[in-house]
Amino acid sequence: FNRPHDARKKWAAGADVPVGQEANVVFFVGCVMSYRGQLKSSAKAMAKIMNAAGEKWTLLENEVCCGVPNKFSGGIENMEQLMQANVSAIEATGAKKIVFSCPGCYRMFKQEYSKLLGDKVELLHSTELINSYLKSGKIKLKKSDQVITYHDPCELSRLTGVIEEPRNVFANLTSNYVELPNNKFNVECCGGGGLFKAAEIDKSLVIAKKRINQAEKKRASILTTACPSCFMTLTQAARANKSEVKVTEFAEVVAQNLE
Numbered sequence: 001f002n003r004p005h006d007a008r009k010k011w012a013a014g015a016d017v018p019v020g021q022e023a024n025v026v027f028f029v030g031c032v033m034s035y036r037g038q039l040k041s042s043a044k045a046m047a048k049i050m051n052a053a054g055e056k057w058t059l060l061e062n063e064v065c066c067g068v069p070n071k072f073s074g075g076i077e078n079m080e081q082l083m084q085a086n087v088s089a090i091e092a093t094g095a096k097k098i099v100f101s102c103p104g105c106y107r108m109f110k111q112e113y114s115k116l117l118g119d120k121v122e123l124l125h126s127t128e129l130i131n132s133y134l135k136s137g138k139i140k141l142k143k144s145d146q147v148i149t150y151h152d153p154c155e156l157s158r159l160t161g162v163i164e165e166p167r168n169v170f171a172n173l174t175s176n177y178v179e180l181p182n183n184k185f186n187v188e189c190c191g192g193g194g195l196f197k198a199a200e201i202d203k204s205l206v207i208a209k210k211r212i213n214q215a216e217k218k219r220a221s222i223l224t225t226a227c228p229s230c231f232m233t234l235t236q237a238a239r240a241n242k243s244e245v246k247v248t249e250f251a252e253v254v255a256q257n258l259e
Contacts, residue, residue: 049251213241
Protein backbone atom coordinates (compact mmCIF):
# COMPACT_ATOMS: atom_id res chain seq x y z
CA PHE A 1 0.00 0.00 0.00
CA ASN A 2 3.09 2.22 0.09
CA ARG A 3 2.04 3.66 3.44
CA PRO A 4 4.14 3.99 6.61
CA HIS A 5 3.50 1.33 9.21
CA ASP A 6 2.60 3.92 11.84
CA ALA A 7 -0.39 4.90 9.67
CA ARG A 8 -1.93 1.49 10.25
CA LYS A 9 -4.06 2.60 13.21
CA LYS A 10 -4.94 6.10 11.99
CA TRP A 11 -8.48 4.92 11.24
CA ALA A 12 -9.04 4.60 15.01
CA ALA A 13 -8.53 8.30 15.73
CA GLY A 14 -11.44 9.67 17.72
CA ALA A 15 -12.98 6.24 18.35
CA ASP A 16 -13.18 4.18 21.53
CA VAL A 17 -10.54 1.67 20.51
CA PRO A 18 -8.28 -0.20 22.97
CA VAL A 19 -4.77 -1.04 21.76
CA GLY A 20 -2.35 -3.67 23.06
CA GLN A 21 -4.42 -4.52 26.12
CA GLU A 22 -5.22 -7.83 27.78
CA ALA A 23 -8.49 -8.93 26.23
CA ASN A 24 -10.83 -11.75 25.33
CA VAL A 25 -10.98 -10.80 21.63
CA VAL A 26 -8.35 -9.42 19.26
CA PHE A 27 -9.66 -7.51 16.26
CA PHE A 28 -7.20 -8.25 13.44
CA VAL A 29 -7.96 -5.39 11.08
CA GLY A 30 -5.79 -6.37 8.10
CA CYS A 31 -3.98 -4.21 5.55
CA VAL A 32 -6.87 -3.30 3.25
CA MET A 33 -9.14 -2.03 6.00
CA SER A 34 -6.26 -0.34 7.82
CA TYR A 35 -4.95 1.66 4.88
CA ARG A 36 -7.92 2.32 2.57
CA GLY A 37 -9.65 5.53 3.60
CA GLN A 38 -13.05 4.43 2.29
CA LEU A 39 -12.99 1.52 4.77
CA LYS A 40 -12.19 3.60 7.85
CA SER A 41 -15.86 3.73 8.81
CA SER A 42 -16.13 -0.06 8.46
CA ALA A 43 -13.33 -0.64 10.96
CA LYS A 44 -14.96 1.85 13.32
CA ALA A 45 -18.26 0.02 12.87
CA MET A 46 -16.71 -3.20 14.18
CA ALA A 47 -15.35 -1.29 17.16
CA LYS A 48 -18.81 0.17 17.83
CA ILE A 49 -20.44 -3.27 17.68
CA MET A 50 -17.95 -4.89 20.06
CA ASN A 51 -18.28 -1.98 22.47
CA ALA A 52 -22.09 -2.23 22.32
CA ALA A 53 -21.81 -5.95 23.15
CA GLY A 54 -19.70 -5.16 26.20
CA GLU A 55 -16.82 -7.13 24.72
CA LYS A 56 -13.36 -6.99 26.26
CA TRP A 57 -11.38 -6.54 23.06
CA THR A 58 -8.25 -4.95 21.69
CA LEU A 59 -6.23 -4.15 18.63
CA LEU A 60 -2.71 -5.52 18.51
CA GLU A 61 -0.04 -3.07 19.57
CA ASN A 62 1.94 -3.78 16.41
CA GLU A 63 -0.21 -5.67 13.90
CA VAL A 64 1.58 -6.50 10.63
CA CYS A 65 0.39 -8.04 7.38
CA CYS A 66 -1.00 -11.55 7.81
CA GLY A 67 1.51 -12.72 5.18
CA VAL A 68 -0.86 -13.99 2.52
CA PRO A 69 0.70 -11.90 -0.30
CA ASN A 70 4.07 -13.45 0.58
CA LYS A 71 2.54 -16.90 0.57
CA PHE A 72 1.07 -16.45 -2.89
CA SER A 73 4.28 -14.95 -4.29
CA GLY A 74 6.59 -17.60 -2.81
CA GLY A 75 8.11 -15.40 -0.10
CA ILE A 76 7.80 -18.06 2.56
CA GLU A 77 10.61 -16.77 4.77
CA ASN A 78 9.04 -13.31 4.96
CA MET A 79 5.63 -14.89 5.53
CA GLU A 80 6.94 -16.85 8.50
CA GLN A 81 8.53 -13.72 10.00
CA LEU A 82 5.23 -11.83 9.75
CA MET A 83 3.34 -14.75 11.24
CA GLN A 84 5.67 -14.99 14.22
CA ALA A 85 5.37 -11.27 14.88
CA ASN A 86 1.57 -11.46 14.88
CA VAL A 87 1.46 -14.62 16.99
CA SER A 88 3.73 -13.04 19.64
CA ALA A 89 1.52 -9.94 19.74
CA ILE A 90 -1.64 -12.05 20.02
CA GLU A 91 -0.23 -14.18 22.82
CA ALA A 92 0.73 -11.04 24.75
CA THR A 93 -2.97 -10.07 24.96
CA GLY A 94 -4.09 -13.42 26.37
CA ALA A 95 -6.99 -13.38 23.92
CA LYS A 96 -9.10 -16.48 23.35
CA LYS A 97 -10.65 -15.26 20.10
CA ILE A 98 -9.49 -13.38 17.00
CA VAL A 99 -12.02 -11.69 14.73
CA PHE A 100 -11.43 -10.65 11.12
CA SER A 101 -13.33 -8.41 8.72
CA CYS A 102 -11.15 -9.58 5.82
CA PRO A 103 -11.90 -13.11 4.56
CA GLY A 104 -8.38 -13.31 3.13
CA CYS A 105 -6.79 -12.77 6.54
CA TYR A 106 -9.34 -15.12 8.07
CA ARG A 107 -8.49 -17.91 5.64
CA MET A 108 -4.75 -17.32 6.08
CA PHE A 109 -5.08 -17.72 9.84
CA LYS A 110 -7.16 -20.86 9.44
CA GLN A 111 -4.71 -22.44 7.03
CA GLU A 112 -1.36 -21.31 8.40
CA TYR A 113 -1.58 -19.65 11.82
CA SER A 114 -3.57 -22.53 13.28
CA LYS A 115 -0.36 -24.55 13.04
CA LEU A 116 1.23 -22.15 15.52
CA LEU A 117 -1.78 -21.21 17.64
CA GLY A 118 -3.30 -24.69 17.84
CA ASP A 119 -6.67 -24.76 19.58
CA LYS A 120 -5.75 -22.06 22.10
CA VAL A 121 -7.51 -19.35 20.09
CA GLU A 122 -10.85 -19.41 18.24
CA LEU A 123 -10.84 -17.79 14.81
CA LEU A 124 -14.00 -15.94 13.75
CA HIS A 125 -15.09 -13.80 10.85
CA SER A 126 -16.98 -10.64 11.79
CA THR A 127 -20.24 -12.17 10.50
CA GLU A 128 -19.82 -15.09 12.90
CA LEU A 129 -19.03 -12.90 15.91
CA ILE A 130 -21.94 -10.53 15.21
CA ASN A 131 -24.29 -13.49 14.76
CA SER A 132 -23.17 -14.88 18.14
CA TYR A 133 -23.85 -11.49 19.78
CA LEU A 134 -27.39 -11.50 18.40
CA LYS A 135 -28.03 -15.08 19.49
CA SER A 136 -26.81 -14.37 23.02
CA GLY A 137 -28.73 -11.10 23.26
CA LYS A 138 -25.59 -8.99 23.70
CA ILE A 139 -26.80 -6.70 20.92
CA LYS A 140 -30.19 -6.00 19.36
CA LEU A 141 -30.97 -4.47 15.99
CA LYS A 142 -33.71 -2.17 14.73
CA LYS A 143 -35.66 -4.11 12.11
CA SER A 144 -36.96 -2.38 9.01
CA ASP A 145 -38.62 -3.29 5.73
CA GLN A 146 -35.83 -1.94 3.49
CA VAL A 147 -34.80 -4.33 0.73
CA ILE A 148 -31.33 -5.67 1.49
CA THR A 149 -29.30 -8.12 -0.55
CA TYR A 150 -25.89 -9.67 -0.01
CA HIS A 151 -22.89 -10.64 -2.11
CA ASP A 152 -21.10 -13.69 -0.68
CA PRO A 153 -17.33 -13.14 -0.76
CA CYS A 154 -15.68 -16.13 -2.46
CA GLU A 155 -13.11 -16.69 0.28
CA LEU A 156 -15.76 -16.49 2.97
CA SER A 157 -18.47 -18.68 1.47
CA ARG A 158 -16.86 -21.11 -0.93
CA LEU A 159 -13.45 -21.39 0.73
CA THR A 160 -14.21 -21.16 4.47
CA GLY A 161 -17.90 -22.16 4.58
CA VAL A 162 -19.33 -19.08 6.28
CA ILE A 163 -22.73 -18.85 4.59
CA GLU A 164 -25.66 -18.87 7.00
CA GLU A 165 -24.26 -16.55 9.67
CA PRO A 166 -24.67 -13.31 7.69
CA ARG A 167 -28.16 -14.38 6.64
CA ASN A 168 -29.10 -14.96 10.28
CA VAL A 169 -28.03 -11.37 10.94
CA PHE A 170 -30.12 -10.06 8.04
CA ALA A 171 -33.15 -11.82 9.51
CA ASN A 172 -32.75 -9.44 12.46
CA LEU A 173 -32.25 -6.40 10.22
CA THR A 174 -35.03 -6.53 7.67
CA SER A 175 -38.25 -8.26 6.72
CA ASN A 176 -37.24 -7.83 3.05
CA TYR A 177 -34.01 -9.72 2.55
CA VAL A 178 -33.58 -10.95 -1.04
CA GLU A 179 -31.00 -13.28 -2.53
CA LEU A 180 -28.91 -12.46 -5.57
CA PRO A 181 -28.54 -15.17 -8.22
CA ASN A 182 -25.47 -17.40 -7.96
CA ASN A 183 -25.19 -17.10 -4.22
CA LYS A 184 -23.77 -18.97 -1.24
CA PHE A 185 -21.33 -21.74 -2.28
CA ASN A 186 -22.01 -21.07 -5.96
CA VAL A 187 -21.32 -17.34 -5.83
CA GLU A 188 -19.59 -15.64 -8.75
CA CYS A 189 -16.56 -13.43 -8.11
CA CYS A 190 -17.31 -9.70 -7.71
CA GLY A 191 -14.48 -8.96 -10.12
CA GLY A 192 -11.95 -8.03 -7.45
CA GLY A 193 -10.66 -11.45 -6.46
CA GLY A 194 -6.94 -12.14 -6.10
CA LEU A 195 -4.83 -10.12 -8.52
CA PHE A 196 -7.49 -10.15 -11.25
CA LYS A 197 -8.48 -6.51 -10.75
CA ALA A 198 -4.86 -5.35 -10.95
CA ALA A 199 -4.24 -7.38 -14.11
CA GLU A 200 -7.61 -6.90 -15.85
CA ILE A 201 -9.13 -3.69 -14.54
CA ASP A 202 -11.63 -3.26 -17.40
CA LYS A 203 -12.88 -6.84 -17.20
CA SER A 204 -13.09 -6.53 -13.42
CA LEU A 205 -15.44 -3.57 -13.77
CA VAL A 206 -17.63 -5.43 -16.29
CA ILE A 207 -18.03 -8.32 -13.83
CA ALA A 208 -18.79 -6.00 -10.91
CA LYS A 209 -21.33 -4.01 -12.95
CA LYS A 210 -23.16 -7.28 -13.65
CA ARG A 211 -23.54 -7.79 -9.89
CA ILE A 212 -24.88 -4.27 -9.45
CA ASN A 213 -27.39 -4.90 -12.26
CA GLN A 214 -28.55 -8.03 -10.47
CA ALA A 215 -29.09 -6.06 -7.26
CA GLU A 216 -31.07 -3.44 -9.19
CA LYS A 217 -33.31 -6.12 -10.70
CA LYS A 218 -34.05 -7.30 -7.17
CA ARG A 219 -35.05 -3.70 -6.31
CA ALA A 220 -32.54 -3.71 -3.46
CA SER A 221 -31.84 -0.43 -1.72
CA ILE A 222 -28.73 -1.84 -0.03
CA LEU A 223 -26.18 -4.31 -1.37
CA THR A 224 -23.89 -5.43 1.42
CA THR A 225 -20.85 -7.65 1.49
CA ALA A 226 -18.48 -8.89 4.19
CA CYS A 227 -15.15 -8.36 2.44
CA PRO A 228 -13.13 -5.14 2.06
CA SER A 229 -12.05 -5.98 -1.50
CA CYS A 230 -15.58 -6.91 -2.60
CA PHE A 231 -16.87 -3.70 -1.04
CA MET A 232 -14.41 -1.50 -2.93
CA THR A 233 -14.99 -3.30 -6.23
CA LEU A 234 -18.78 -3.18 -6.01
CA THR A 235 -18.73 0.45 -4.85
CA GLN A 236 -16.71 1.39 -7.93
CA ALA A 237 -19.18 -0.45 -10.16
CA ALA A 238 -22.20 1.19 -8.53
CA ARG A 239 -20.68 4.62 -9.17
CA ALA A 240 -19.84 3.71 -12.76
CA ASN A 241 -23.44 2.55 -13.25
CA LYS A 242 -24.80 5.65 -11.49
CA SER A 243 -26.83 3.14 -9.53
CA GLU A 244 -29.23 3.99 -6.74
CA VAL A 245 -28.18 0.79 -4.95
CA LYS A 246 -26.09 1.70 -1.91
CA VAL A 247 -23.12 -0.63 -1.43
CA THR A 248 -22.43 -0.94 2.29
CA GLU A 249 -19.90 -3.06 4.20
CA PHE A 250 -21.51 -5.66 6.47
CA ALA A 251 -20.43 -4.26 9.85
CA GLU A 252 -21.59 -0.78 8.87
CA VAL A 253 -25.12 -1.99 8.15
CA VAL A 254 -25.20 -3.62 11.57
CA ALA A 255 -23.67 -0.66 13.43
CA GLN A 256 -26.10 1.77 11.81
CA ASN A 257 -29.03 -0.24 13.15
CA LEU A 258 -27.97 -1.02 16.71
CA GLU A 259 -30.70 -0.39 19.25
